[in-house]
Amino acid sequence: KQEVTQIPAALSVPEGENLVLNCSFTDSAIYNLQWFRQDPGKGLTSLLLIQSSQREQTSGRLNASLDKSSGRSTLYIAASQPGDSATYLCAVRQEYNFNKFYFGSGTKLNVKP
Amino acid sequence: GAGVSQSPSNKVTEKGKDVELRCDPISGHTALYWYRQSLGQGLEFLIYFQGNSAPDKSGLPSDRFSAERTGGSVSTLTIQRTQQEDSAVYLCASSRNTGSHGELFFGEGSRLTVL
Numbered sequence: 001k002q003e004v005t006q007i008p009a010a011l012s013v014p015e016g017e018n019l020v021l022n023c024s025f026t027d028s029a030i031y032n033l034q035w036f037r038q039d040p041g042k043g044l045t046s047l048l049l050i051q052s053s054q055r056e057q058t059s060g061r062l063n064a065s066l067d068k069s070s071g072r073s074t075l076y077i078a079a080s081q082p083g084d085s086a087t088y089l090c091a092v093r094q095e096y097n098f099n100k101f102y103f104g105s106g107t108k109l110n111v112k113p
Numbered sequence: 114g115a116g117v118s119q120s121p122s123n124k125v126t127e128k129g130k131d132v133e134l135r136c137d138p139i140s141g142h143t144a145l146y147w148y149r150q151s152l153g154q155g156l157e158f159l160i161y162f163q164g165n166s167a168p169d170k171s172g173l174p175s176d177r178f179s180a181e182r183t184g185g186s187v188s189t190l191t192i193q194r195t196q197q198e199d200s201a202v203y204l205c206a207s208s209r210n211t212g213s214h215g216e217l218f219f220g221e222g223s224r225l226t227v228l
Contacts, residue, residue, distance in 0.1 A: 032215060043117075043204055043219040089156075093215055099144065099163060101217060105155040 002027045004092055006104035013080055014112050021075040021107045023090035028068050031093040035064050035075050038087045038106070047088075048075070052095070080111045115139075117220035119205050125226045126195055134190045134223045138207030142218075145188050146208075147180060150222070151201040159203075162188060163210060195227045 003026045013019050023033070032051045036044040048057045048064040050073065056065040063076040077084055087106040094100050118137040126132050138145050147159040158172040162182040173179070177195075182188040192199055202222040208215055 034217060036219075041202075041224070043119075043221040044206075046216060046218060049216045091217065093217075098210065098215070099161055099169065101146070101158075103156045 002030075002092060002094060002100075002102040004090060004102045004104040006088075006090060006107050008107060009105070010108040010110070012110040012112060015080060015082060017080050017111075018076070018078050019080055019109075021077070021088050021109070023073040023075070023104055025071045025073075025092050025102070027094070028071050029095040030068060031095045031098060033064075033066055033073050034091045034093070034101075035062075035073075036089045036091065038089060040086075044089065077109075080109075082111050082113050085109055085111050117205055117207050117218050119203075119220035119223050121223055122221060123224045123226075125228065127228050128197060129194055131191065131193045132195055132225060134192075134203050134205075134225070136188045136190070136205030136207075136220060138186065138188070138205070139209075139218055142207035142209050143185065144208040144210040145182060146206045146217070147188070147190050148204045148206065149174075149201045150204060156204070159190070192225075195225075197227050200225055200227045 005024045034049045035047045038044045050057045050066045061078040066073045087108045089106040091101045091103045120135045143164045145162045148156045160180045161169040177193045180190045202224050204222045206219045208217045
């Protein structure tokens with residue numbers, strides 16, 4: 001069964017720093033991987049979607065990479081801002097069980113002004 | 114609509130009462146998912162609908178929980194005889210599962226508090 005792990009569970013950085021969030025998965029037979037942001041008391045907002053055939057996706061200050069063979073994805077946030085403070089979750093969609101999503105437990109990011 | 118819409122956004126109920134939570138997915142999305150998120154916890158899969166196929170109910174925690182999806186669009190999650198441990202945020206998500214990249218979109222959730 002697919003297991004998705006996000007380390008660290010929490011991260012605190014000063015404003016302006018570049019940072020990397022990690023997501024690892026045990027079964028490399030994935031269809032895609034999606035990064036989400038969740039603000040307190042809110043739903044999940046989709047940030048980036050990487051297909052299994054892709055190596056990276058970029059949106060503004062965010063860059064997500066995927067190394068399927070090693071079961072890893074990273075979310076790089078450049079020049080962090082206090083408004084980036086939120087919980088970041090990754091989710092993988094399986095190749096052979098397309099309807100299932102497996103979520104990590106998230107990394108809670110705090111960007112200090 | 115433009116996004117996944119859920120109602121009510123907040124619901125406070127007494128133990129033993131029934132509640133209904135509604136989800137209106139993005140137009141054209143054939144797949145609809147319900148998840149539960151307890152305070153400080155991860156997402157717990159509840160149920161999945163795909164088009165006219167039989168739903169995947171494997172995540173429903175007890176027979177007090179049921180869901181339906183009418184006309185392949187709006188879905189209602191019903192919790193009967195609510196218990197305090199049902200208190201959580203219930204999140205709905207939809208996806209265009211066929212002929213697309215399969216991106217998942219979430220609503221803002223319904224926060225349920227059982228007193």
